[in-house]
Amino acid sequence: MISLKWTKSELLQAENNTIEFDEMIEFNEADLKKVSHLRKLKDVEVSGDIHYDVSTELAIANIHVRGIMVVPCSISLEDVEVEFDTSSSEVYSFEKNPQDVDVHETKKDTVELYPAIFQLIVMEIPYKVVKEGVKYPKGKGWEVVSEEEFNSSKKDEIDPRLAKLKDFKIEE
Known part of the structure; x- marks a missing residue:
């Protein structure tokens, strides 16, 4: 050394x-x-x-x-x-x-x-490192998802406070 x-x-x-x-x-x-x-x-x-x-x-x-x-x-x-x-x-x-x-x-x-x-x-040690191609763990009723998967699933989700408005129909 x-x-x-x-x-x-x-x-x-x-x-x-x-x-x-x-x-x-x-x-x-x-x-x-x-x-x-x-x-x-x-x-x-x-x-x-x-x-x-x-x-x-x-x-x-x-x-x-x-x-x-x-x-x-x-x-x-x-x-x-x-x-x-x-x-x-x-x-x-x-x-x-x-x-x-x-x-x-x-x-x-x-x-x-x-x-x-x-x-x-x-x-210089990074706070968080994720190995490329890592398989995210999952179990009975739960799973770990990547940030991209989480954000894309949230795009299609409707805010529960506004969900009733979907049934609202305007009558003329």
Whole structure:
């Protein structure tokens, strides 16, 4: 597993205090188990750069993540593969207790991108996914229908409050 972490000294030694990266990464099973709607991550590529600003003592990481996540179908619970592609800029401080809430504090003067990358992916998990061609369940006296079927059945239905008007005939 590639950890995508750098120390402050590594960033200072890099040309222009910038390190570029482009890696395929894998994720811990333990992390995946923490997120109930995420079954697997495949072909996850992380690219970008991290720059250390000497004057502010902040490291700014520009991260681009893309890959495939496997999530459960909302109806059948079968696996569904969903592609994702997201980007973010993350700021890391080498000082203890940074004042800004949007700044990550480094541990042992080391910037580690793995937690931020995992959080970016978690934010991309769709709320609802329906597998193409899924058979909707039905039982005795009930059935699940698609939204299109529901709307088309409602078109032909007459409002019960107005149903009596159908029998009304105008006499001349």
